Amino acid sequence: MPTRRQLLEKWWLLPVGATVGVFGYMGYYASRVTFGKAKPGAPDYLAGPAVRVAALSELGSVWAQREFIYGKRPCILLRLPTATSGSLQVGNRHYAAFSRICTHLGCTVNLVKDPEVLAFSFSYRPPDGEPKLGCPCHFSVFDPLRSGEAVFGKARAPLPRVRLEVRGAALWASGIEAAPVLGT
Ligand code: FES
Numbered sequence: 128m129p130t131r132r133q134l135l136e137k138w139w140l141l142p143v144g145a146t147v148g149v150f151g152y153m154g155y156y157a158s159r160v161t162f163g164k165a166k167p168g169a170p171d172y173l174a175g176p177a178v179r180v181a182a183l184s185e186l187g188s189v190w191a192q193r194e195f196i197y198g199k200r201p202c203i204l205l206r207l208p209t210a211t212s213g214s215l216q217v218g219n220r221h222y223a224a225f226s227r228i229c230t231h232l233g234c235t236v237n238l239v240k241d242p243e244v245l246a247f248s249f250s251y252r253p254p255d256g257e258p259k260l261g262c263p264c265h266f267s268v269f270d271p272l273r274s275g276e277a278v279f280g281k282a283r284a285p286l287p288r289v290r291l292e293v294r295g296a297a298l299w300a301s302g303i304e305a306a307p308v309l310g311t
Pocket of ligand 1: 229230231232233234262263264265266267280281282
């Protein structure tokens, strides 16, 4: 059994151990959010009611947007410059829609068009210079051109995609991917 004196000689182990533990956890967390981001796979929609989202004529330019509610979840419809996994092509135009619920802790993401705003406010400079979906709470960034993948920040799961259909001259939503467990 160590004596009281022997124990007192080892007191320094406590702060050293605590410091090693804190920095170890910070390293683990940093590598987890940097390298542990999930890639969007093939779309896996849950069927839902058909809901009219917007007339095609309302999205007259690339990166035009319409916010809507689907399955009680705030969502966003975007006109994209190129096709992505899960996007809908109508003529030579491409559209995609996503849940706006951030997969980190559930705040509402917005389309950020200005790369300088992304650089200064989110500390993320998009390599392609294209708009991204940004979360104002802890500044996670999601890329619509990579099917909603979380590309920066604490969020690791991609934004769930919404299934789009064209009916006549309008875009409709008819399904949505399952919401991931927040904070995982
Ligand atoms: S809730 Fe979106 S980054 Fe934390």
